[in-house]
Amino acid sequence: MCRSIKTLRPPFTDQPTDEDVRAAALQYVRKVSGFRTPAAHNAEAFDRAVEQIAAATAELLGSLRVRGSAPR
Structure with a gap:
């Protein structure tokens, strides 16, 4: 796993931003693809993957219930 990806759920982060x-x-996409910046012919697929993973991550974080924390 990428060491630079931080945990985005409570109690590690109270309110993760869209950023x-x-x-x-x-x-994540950089790690999986092996590209820091994709070539022009791969840029659309790369950007689409980032947006889809960001959406899935936001959905996951919005659905998690952490013991001992107040519901959102």
Whole structure:
């Protein structure tokens, strides 16, 4: 796992921002693809993957219930 991806759920982070979620998605796609910046012919697929992973991450974080924390 990428060491630079931080945990985005309570109690580690109270309110992750959209930028936090997108940064984590970008790091994941970079790690999986092996590209820091994709070539022009791969840019659309790369960007689409980042957006889909960011959306899935936001959905996951919105659905998690952590013991001992107040519901959102």
